[in-house]
Amino acid sequence: MRPESPHIAVEQSSRADRPLLVVALAALSLAIMAGFSYFPNEQTPMFLLFLLLSLAFVGALGLIAFAAGFLRTSATRAGDDVARLLGDTSPDGLLVTEGESRIVYANDAYLALAGAAEGEDVAGVRTIDRLFAGAPEVAEPLYRLALAAREGKRCAEELRVTPALVGDAEVAWYRISVRPLERPGYRQASGQASGHGAKSSARTMALWTISDVTRERARHENVFQELQHAIDFLDHAPAGFFSTDAHGNISYMNATLAEWLDFDLAQVGTGGLALRDIVADDSASLLEFSSGSPNTVRTEQIDLDLRRRDGLRLPTRLLHRVAFGADGSPGASRTLALNRSPGGEPAEEARAAEVRFARFFNSTPMAIATVDRAGSILRSNAAFGKLLPGALTGPDGARSILAGVAQAHRSGLLRAVQDAASGSEDNAPIDAALTETGKSARLFVTPNEDADQRGASVFVLDTTEERNREEQLHQSQKMQAVGQLAGGVAHDFNNVLTAILGYSELLLANHRPTDPSFQDIMQIKQNANRAAGLVRQLLAFSRRQTLRPQVLQLGDVLSDLQMLTRRLVGEKIEVNLKQSRDLWLVKADLNQFEQVIMNLVVNARDAMPGGGKILLRVKNVAAAECAAYAYKQLPEADYVVVEVEDNGAGIPVEIRDKIFDPFFTTKDVGKGTGLGLSMVYGIVKQTGGFIYVDSTVGRGATFRIFLTRHIPVAETAVEEEKPKVEEKKASADYTGAGVILLVEDEEAVRAFGARALSSRGYTVLEAESGVDALRVVDGNPGRIDLVVSDVVMPEMDGPTMFGELRKRGVKAKVIFVSGYAEDAFSKNLPEGEDFGFMPKPFTLKQLIETVKANMR
Numbered sequence: 001m002r003p004e005s006p007h008i009a010v011e012q013s014s015r016a017d018r019p020l021l022v023v024a025l026a027a028l029s030l031a032i033m034a035g036f037s038y039f040p041n042e043q044t045p046m047f048l049l050f051l052l053l054s055l056a057f058v059g060a061l062g063l064i065a066f067a068a069g070f071l072r073t074s075a076t077r078a079g080d081d082v083a084r085l086l087g088d089t090s091p092d093g094l095l096v097t098e099g100e101s102r103i104v105y106a107n108d109a110y111l112a113l114a115g116a117a118e119g120e121d122v123a124g125v126r127t128i129d130r131l132f133a134g135a136p137e138v139a140e141p142l143y144r145l146a147l148a149a150r151e152g153k154r155c156a157e158e159l160r161v162t163p164a165l166v167g168d169a170e171v172a173w174y175r176i177s178v179r180p181l182e183r184p185g186y187r188q189a190s191g192q193a194s195g196h197g198a199k200s201s202a203r204t205m206a207l208w209t210i211s212d213v214t215r216e217r218a219r220h221e222n223v224f225q226e227l228q229h230a231i232d233f234l235d236h237a238p239a240g241f242f243s244t245d246a247h248g249n250i251s252y253m254n255a256t257l258a259e260w261l262d263f264d265l266a267q268v269g270t271g272g273l274a275l276r277d278i279v280a281d282d283s284a285s286l287l288e289f290s291s292g293s294p295n296t297v298r299t300e301q302i303d304l305d306l307r308r309r310d311g312l313r314l315p316t317r318l319l320h321r322v323a324f325g326a327d328g329s330p331g332a333s334r335t336l337a338l339n340r341s342p343g344g345e346p347a348e349e350a351r352a353a354e355v356r357f358a359r360f361f362n363s364t365p366m367a368i369a370t371v372d373r374a375g376s377i378l379r380s381n382a383a384f385g386k387l388l389p390g391a392l393t394g395p396d397g398a399r400s401i402l403a404g405v406a407q408a409h410r411s412g413l414l415r416a417v418q419d420a421a422s423g424s425e426d427n428a429p430i431d432a433a434l435t436e437t438g439k440s441a442r443l444f445v446t447p448n449e450d451a452d453q454r455g456a457s458v459f460v461l462d463t464t465e466e467r468n469r470e471e472q473l474h475q476s477q478k479m480q481a482v483g484q485l486a487g488g489v490a491h492d493f494n495n496v497l498t499a500i501l502g503y504s505e506l507l508l509a510n511h512r513p514t515d516p517s518f519q520d521i522m523q524i525k526q527n528a529n530r531a532a533g534l535v536r537q538l539l540a541f542s543r544r545q546t547l548r549p550q551v552l553q554l555g556d557v558l559s560d561l562q563m564l565t566r567r568l569v570g571e572k573i574e575v576n577l578k579q580s581r582d583l584w585l586v587k588a589d590l591n592q593f594e595q596v597i598m599n600l601v602v603n604a605r606d607a608m609p610g611g612g613k614i615l616l617r618v619k620n621v622a623a624a625e626c627a628a629y630a631y632k633q634l635p636e637a638d639y640v641v642v643e644v645e646d647n648g649a650g651i652p653v654e655i656r657d658k659i660f661d662p663f664f665t666t667k668d669v670g671k672g673t674g675l676g677l678s679m680v681y682g683i684v685k686q687t688g689g690f691i692y693v694d695s696t697v698g699r700g701a702t703f704r705i706f707l708t709r710h711i712p713v714a715e716t717a718v719e720e721e722k723p724k725v726e727e728k729k730a731s732a733d734y735t736g737a738g739v740i741l742l743v744e745d746e747e748a749v750r751a752f753g754a755r756a757l758s759s760r761g762y763t764v765l766e767a768e769s770g771v772d773a774l775r776v777v778d779g780n781p782g783r784i785d786l787v788v789s790d791v792v793m794p795e796m797d798g799p800t801m802f803g804e805l806r807k808r809g810v811k812a813k814v815i816f817v818s819g820y821a822e823d824a825f826s827k828n829l830p831e832g833e834d835f836g837f838m839p840k841p842f843t844l845k846q847l848i849e850t851v852k853a854n855m856r
Contacts, residue, residue, distance in 0.1 A: 093210035096181060097149070101127050104205055113165050113210060128176065128208055132159065145178050149206040152180040158213065166212075173217040174210055181207040240316070240337030246330050248275040248288055257337055262309040280305040280313050283362050285385035285392075287333070292324035304362045304382070306337070315340040367441075367460035370448050373421040375402045375414055378455065387462055390435045401458055405441075406433040416445040420456035423447055431463070439464040497841040500528040502752035505844040528841075549587045549687070551710060554618050554640055555579040561594060562616070565601045572611030575601070580619040586640050587710040592683045599680050600644040600703050607648030607701065617643040621706070629704075631692050638709035639689075645702040651695040659693065738785035738855055739763045743773040743801065744817070745793040753788065756844050757851065770796025774804055784812045786855055791818035799829050806833070813854050817842070 087094050093110030097103055103122050106114075114126045129146060132138050141157035148155030156177040164172030182204065234241060240257030244250050250273045258265050267273040276284045283304040292298055299321040305313040319336040361368065367384035369377050369391075377391060377399040385392055391404030401417070402410045409432035416427045430443045441460050448457040504525040511518045558577055566575045597616070604614050621629075623636040651659065660681040684691045684705055695701035740762050744750035747768070754764045765780060767773035770793055777784060787805065791798040798816050805814070815836035829835065836854045838846065 093208075095128065095208040095210075096205055097127065097208065098205045100150075103127065110208075110210065115165075128210075131165070132161065141176075145176060149178045149180075149208075152204055152206075154179045164214070169214065172212065172214045175213045176211075177209045178206050181205040240339070242278075242335050242337065244275050244287070244333045244335070246332070248284065250274060250278070251332065260308075260314055260337075260339060261306060278306050280307040280363065282386045283382035285389070286362070286380075286382050287318070287320055287335070292322070292328055292330060294324060294326050294328045297321060297323045302362075303340070367462075369401060369458050369460075370455060371401050371417055371458060372453065372455045373418055375400050375417050377401055384460065387439070387441065387460055388434060404434060405443075406435055409433065413443060413445075416443075417456045417458070420445045420447045421454045423454075440467050496748075497528050499746070499748035499752055501525060501841050501843055502749070502756065502847075504528065506752070506755065509844075549589050551585050551587055551712060552590060552593065553583060553585060554593075554642060554707070555583045557590065557593065558597065558616050558618055558642070561597055565598070565614075565616075568598065568601060569605040569614065573605055573608060574613045575616065576613065577616045577618075579617070582620070583618060584620050584638065584640050584709040585712065586707040588687045588689075588707060589683075592687070596680045596683050596705070597642070597644070599677065603677060603703075604644060604646035604648060604701070607646055607650075612647045612700075615643070615645040617645065619643075620709075629692075631690070634690055634692075634706065639706040640709060642705040642707070643702055645700065647700040650697040650699055651693065651701050652697055656693065656695065660691075735761045736852055736855055737761055737763075739765060739780070739783045740851065741765045741767065741773060741776060741784050741787045741789075741812075743767045743770065743787065743789035743793070743798070745769055745790060749790075753847060756847055760848055762851070769793050770798065770801035770804075773801055774808070777805060777808060777810055784810060786851065787812050787814040788851065789814060789816060791816050802829060802833070802835070815850060815854055 087105065087107045090107055091109060093113045094105070094107040095103065095110050096105035103125055106116075106122050106125055111122075111125065114131055116122075116125050129142055132142060138159045138161065141159055145155050145157055154177070156175065159174050159176060161172050161174060163170050165174075235255035237254060237256055240254060240260055242250055242253040242257055250268055253263070253265065253268045253273075255265065258268070261278055263273065263278070275287060279287065286302050286304065299319065302318045302320055304316065304318065306316050308314055317338045317340050319338075321334045323331045325331060362381045364381065365383055367381065367387045369380040369384045371377055380392065388401070388404030391401050392399050402414060405413055409430065413430055413432065416430055419427055424447070427445045430445070431440065432443060433440050440463050442463050444459040444461075446457050446459070448455050504521055507521045508518065508525070511521065558579065562575065562577050569575060601614060601616075608614075619641055621639045621641045623638055626634055626636045626639070659677050681691060684707075687707065689705055689707040691706070692704050693701060694704070740757055742750060742753050742757070742764050744753060744766075745768055750766055750768065754766055757764050765776050765784070767776050770789075773787075773789065774796075787810075789798045789801060796804075798814075798818075802814050805812075813834065813836065815838055817838050817840060836850065838850045842850075
């Protein structure tokens with residue numbers, strides 16, 4: 001240490017006159033006391049009082065001097081000495097400045113850094129800015145330090161200096177910090193000295209600390225270099241390595257694996273690359289564990305194909321390790337990848353064959369697993385993990401094939417596994433439902449021996465689509481068969497009802513209302529009309545009724561029906577309509593569509609005997625939105641969807657597939673025919689639409705009708721206007737003249753028609769079949785003015801007879817009569833031919849009006 005501590009001379013000189021002041025005060029006190037002896041004795045009390053006052057004055061001055069710091073106790077001096085000792089012996093350079101650049105204190109370490117000569121006054125020592133002057137790279141950090149010192153703030157910077165301030169080193173690093181330093185009462189004193197408006201910051205002192213951190217920096221650089229070397233070793237290792245998080249995102253990949261797969265390392269760790277991006281097929285499921293035993297580590301060897309960026313495959317063997325936490329959740333994985341492609345590494349033929357089999361095993365679309373006698377899975381491929389994930393993620397990491405199938409099929413599967421493990425090869429395949437995926441599968445169990453342990457190999461085929469197709473085919477065949485039966489029954493009923501209605505009207509024409517038999521005949525007619533309504537429902541279900549499609553805006557149709565449906569359901573049930581804007585157009589039969597809505601509303605009403613709410617909703621559904629409904633056999637197209645939703649009892653699952661069957665009803669006997677929903681189904685299907693139902697027991701049901709969007713074209717408009725031009729208003733005079741050929745295989749209907757037409761003045765030629773009609777035509781050439789013919793007849797049907805008549809030169813118009821829809825037979829007629837149509841059953845009035853309107 002330098003003698004006399006010259007680096008604190010400024011601090012001592014500022015108080016150099018303090019001892020002289022104390023000596024002067026003491027001398028003055030002694031002079032006063034000596035002067036007392038020169039005064040007379042009688043004046044002693046006065047002098048004594050003067051002496052006491054003088055001593056009191058001296059004491060007050062001493063207190064003031066002590067408070068101002070001119071006088072110090074020995075304890076204060078000892079504290080100051082310790083503080084100076086700590087500063088002087090600090091290995092870091094310490095500098096205290098006041099104001100802009102006046103140095104108040106500098107320790108030995110700083111003087112050494114500043115290169116100060118021995119005995120040099122600190123006033124001439126270089127300040128921080130002068131100490132590092134000449135290095136342009138430190139100008140900016142020095143400016144920030146100086147600014148912080150002026151503003152009384154803390155700041156720290158690290159500077160790289162070339163060369164070092166002390167020694168021969170070419171480069172040195174210094175950490176410089178500054179903080180404000182104030183003495184108690186100093187700011188207040190300076191404020192009083194400068195006036196209240198003066199800025200005390202001009203006199204604020206700052207403590208600068210300079211530390212040489214070159215060795216620390218060198219140590220950090222060495223650690224960083226070692227880390228870089230370790231990363232370089234791992235990146236260029238002869239094996240691939242990658243790590244994934246619990247969500248399958250790749251957080252690290254070495255350069256070797258990135259080169260093999262032709263991926264950019266910039267994608268790794270940013271969420272841009274996931275496990276499924278580099279693993280071929282669905283093999284990524286083999287590397288994903290949803291849970292495991294707490295605080296355990298699982299390591300597996302897996303042979304699979306990785307996928308390059310260009311889509312090519314890279315056969316690899318993976319050593320995959322995953323650690324599980326205390327709660328059993330998986331942590332980050334550590335996976336080593338060995339290149340098993342030809343030329344990837346030297347391999348014997350046996351190992352190459354093993355690799356080829358492993359690739360085949362993991363890439364095959366059939367799910368395969370080997371199990372022991374208890375059903376525990378020993379090995380499985382990727383397809384197995386995708387089809388039966390529940391078997392691989394059992395509690396506490398247990399993996400059992402029994403966990404992947406429904407409870408009802410587990411005993412049979414376990415028995416088959418045990419039989420196979422015993423050497424039996426006669427096990428029949430097992431059809432089972434899978435637990436998590438909701439799919440169905442067929443399992444083949446064969447014996448297997450692995451590592452001298454007898455077990456079984458289980459091959460699993462996904463039969464979900466096959467089962468769905470079988471169910472759909474079965475349902476379609478059933479509905480088709482029932483529809484054919486319903487259509488045939490309806491055809492025969494139509495003939496019977498036509499005769500009943502016709503003869504009833506003939507009887508009513510011959511009886512007055514006062515006749516006792518009149519009411520009986522009216523009852524026969526009314527019940528016949530009621531039966532005709534049931535027949536129309538059967539025809540609607542079998543999709544053989546006559547439809548008159550027209551372009552509709554379903555929002556307007558439902559708005560018109562809203563009042564009618566409210567009266568229909570009663571006061572306990574609220575009916576609301578919600579429709580979207582800009583609804584698309586559809587093409588449907590207005591009357592039949594209204595019947596569909598009414599039947600669905602009635603069905604919803606019956607499900608809420610205590611009252612509730614019915615919501616009618618209509619909206620557009622674009623083709624891209626169809627998949628969201630997950631309905632089978634619903635093709636992607638633009639639809640207008642009508643929903644009828646209620647909050648009633650709901651439809652149980654066991655009867656949901658039967659609600660559209662004819663004559664199926666859950667109502668009490670005598671309260672329903674079971675044809676309401678079947679008629680709805682038939683009308684929607686005949687219109688070219690689709691109908692589905694969603695229901696939850698206790699929460700209600702929703703029926704959805706999908707009708708294909710109709711885009712009008714010019715030809716359509718002309719076609720729709722054509723019937724209006726040709727419509728003829730029926731005359732009130734039903735009599736006429738002319739020759740009519742009546743062809744009908746049902747004798748009762750033919751007799752009624754002949755009698756009705758003959759009574760109106762027409763000449764009627766009867767034929768019981770198409771062949772018989774040709775014979776009649778040949779016997780009456782040129783006489784026939786109109787042909788009224790049934791469609792379905794033995795030997796020769798109506799359309800075939802029509803073609804033969806045209807070949808014979810008969811130009812008379814033909815009116816077809818049928819209980820089926822007009823379009824059911826019109827396609828069999830010659831193109832461009834004009835014909836009339838009258839549906840069965842028909843009344844006497846309908847027959848006469850139709851004949852009158854079509855007679856030449």
